[in-house]
Amino acid sequence: MTAQSSNQNFRLENLFNVKGKVALITGGGSGIGLMATQALAVNGAKVYITGRTGSKLDRVVELYGRDIPGQIIPITADITDKQAVDQLVQEISQREEYLSILINNAGISSQTQTTEHEDADKLRQSLFEETTDVAEWDRVFRTNVTQLFLTTTAFLPLLQKGSEQERGWSSTVVNISSISGIVKVSQHHFAYNASKAAAIHLTKMLAHEVQSSKLRIRVNNIAPGVFPSEMTAGESDEAQKNVIPKERYEQKVPAARPGKEEDMASTVLFTTTNQYLNGQTVVVDGGYVLAAGSV
Numbered sequence: 001m002t003a004q005s006s007n008q009n010f011r012l013e014n015l016f017n018v019k020g021k022v023a024l025i026t027g028g029g030s031g032i033g034l035m036a037t038q039a040l041a042v043n044g045a046k047v048y049i050t051g052r053t054g055s056k057l058d059r060v061v062e063l064y065g066r067d068i069p070g071q072i073i074p075i076t077a078d079i080t081d082k083q084a085v086d087q088l089v090q091e092i093s094q095r096e097e098y099l100s101i102l103i104n105n106a107g108i109s110s111q112t113q114t115t116e117h118e119d120a121d122k123l124r125q126s127l128f129e130e131t132t133d134v135a136e137w138d139r140v141f142r143t144n145v146t147q148l149f150l151t152t153t154a155f156l157p158l159l160q161k162g163s164e165q166e167r168g169w170s171s172t173v174v175n176i177s178s179i180s181g182i183v184k185v186s187q188h189h190f191a192y193n194a195s196k197a198a199a200i201h202l203t204k205m206l207a208h209e210v211q212s213s214k215l216r217i218r219v220n221n222i223a224p225g226v227f228p229s230e231m232t233a234g235e236s237d238e239a240q241k242n243v244i245p246k247e248r249y250e251q252k253v254p255a256a257r258p259g260k261e262e263d264m265a266s267t268v269l270f271t272t273t274n275q276y277l278n279g280q281t282v283v284v285d286g287g288y289v290l291a292a293g294s295v
């Protein structure tokens with residue numbers, strides 16, 4: 001290899017190339033899913049986005065799908081339903097021969113609980129009697145954990161075909177977990193944090209089993225800190241975006257601000273394209289875990 005062709009390998013468009021890749025992003029209609037959608041589509045990927053609300057997806061296509069090198073294509077689906085996931089696989093199989101990137105991003109939060117009581121009866125009252133709803137734990141785990149398993153396993157054949165398309169490319173699953181699955185504090189929502197810890201462990205098990213089966217599919221997870229989204233900032237504005245005032249996190253995060261969409265976009269491009277990354281948790285949190293302490 002000449003020095004010149006070696007240098008060529010280091011160009012950004014070679015290191016982070018997603019041109020022509022076919023991607024599916026669950027929950028791509030808002031927040032972090034939309035950031036991931038734009039990161040891939042603006043750089044030339046064909047990105048299918050799903051969610052339960054068709055109007056959100058259509059709005060994303062209308063606003064962000066024009067005059068870009070890639071494409072954004074909406075498919076309405078509830079990914080907590082096994083049949084709906086199977087249907088999604090069929091819909092994408094009818095249109096595409098393969099899938100290169102699957103980002104399991106859809107997720108929900110759980111209600112908050114007061115943990116500050118220094119009295120057993122009061123703590124019981126707050127955690128057991130007032131706020132713990134078993135049905136909610138089920139819903140949160142079904143959305144944040146079970147669906148990662150359903151979607152990843154359902155798409156294995158299409159993902160494997162994606163790896164066979166191009167020498168040097170292994171298809172990739174990226175689960176969006178959270179620093180909430182790493183920190184020792186409950187952040188006042190036990191169900192959500194427990195579900196995100198499960199998502200991180202599930203990522204590792206899936207990565208291990210997939211490589212044990214000799215499939216060329218990488219499985220990683222991104223654990224974000226605080227980013228603006230419908231989950232963290234309420235309804236989206238007319239640009240289908242959200243804002244968190246910087247001051248709210250000045251004291252809580254060493255970076256003294258919430259995450260920006262560029263912070264998430266570069267993490268998504270790194271995680272999807274780096275061919276040597278497998279079974280890992282990529283934490284992008286402005287130092288939140290450093291400050292809060294991990295388990």
Ligand SMILES: NC(=O)c1ccc[n+]([C@@H]2O[C@H](COP(=O)([O-])OP(=O)(O)OC[C@H]3O[C@@H](n4cnc5c(N)ncnc54)[C@H](OP(=O)(O)O)[C@@H]3O)[C@@H](O)[C@H]2O)c1
Binds near residue numbers: 029051108229
């Ligand atoms: N924002 C943060 O600070 C932060 C930090 C760490 C981790 N995360 C994680 O990042 C992921 C994205 O969340 P976000 O913060 O960007 O919140 P968001 O704006 O509420 O996005 C979640 C998306 O998931 C979709 N969704 C929820 N349930 C679904 C289902 N059953 N089937 C299909 N789609 C579904 C929602 O659309 P519909 O309601 O229309 O279905 C929504 O577009 C989540 O897994 C979350 O836990 C977020």
